[in-house]
Amino acid sequence: MTSKKTLYDSVEKNWVRQNLWIPVLKKLVSEKSRVKSLEMLGETPEVWWEQVSHHNSKTAVDVTGVALDRPSKQAGRCRKVFYGRLSDLINRPVFTKTFPYDLINLDYYGGGRWFSEKFRSDKIGEIFKVISLNLKKNNSFYFLLTLETNDLIYPWYKHSTDVITQNPVFPETVKFLNSINKSERWNLWLALIGNAFEIIGYCLKKGFHCELLGSPCTYIGESTSHKSRMLVYSFHVSELEKKTSAESLYKKSLNIIKKTRFIKYAKTSGKIGTLSLG
């Protein structure tokens, strides 16, 4: 385990790749002869998906990359690369016709990018559009999402039909928040719950079932000058089975979110910890 801590390659980020992303890709590779994936590209020449695709020569993993800045060091590892903001790309037919994907990894910047006007943007619209483009053509796919707390989908969209207050599991959510002793963590928990409920609610509205594959993860991402708390989710979106009620779906999700893993690398021991209720 390396102690290197940069925006792209921290120990915590690597833990997320190994424990959240790679198992999803392994599952897809074991089920399909070709896996199509959409990925936000990083600035290291190595790519995480080759840890799976190189070991399974039978399945082709076709990656379409998206990056803000050109050229991307990972471009050569992709079938196609689109440069630009996702919010612009989703309006370009040359990009939208690449849908559907089996795996979508919206791995947004962290490390305090919100301090720069250039990187500040509300992401809910583009996230919903990407989901919508995909579920029109694919009735089962995996969706990975990494945000920083400034990207809080939930508080930015707080309104009278708030996804938490209007939710069938609002009483359970309040009970859970009241059980948390560290009151300074309430906003973080609201974000963890609210972001997931926004996405689950959007899929429900479209007639799809969106399930958390495991508990979300959170860690501190660092860049050269700033730190920010990252939130990581993994979802499976599939056709809604009539027997699943919205209430049971939210209840199940809340119970999974309550076990959010707080990932922390201890330099002294060289170990990575995954605390719950941090």
Ligand SMILES: C[S@@+](CC[C@H](N)C(=O)[O-])C[C@H]1O[C@@H](n2cnc3c(N)ncnc32)[C@H](O)[C@@H]1O
């Ligand atoms: C954290 S890195 C991706 C790391 C990569 N997934 C990996 O694991 O190695 C985030 C990348 O997403 C791209 N990005 C961030 N915000 C974006 C946006 N709004 N639209 C398009 N690309 C974006 C940037 O090019 C940036 O390099």
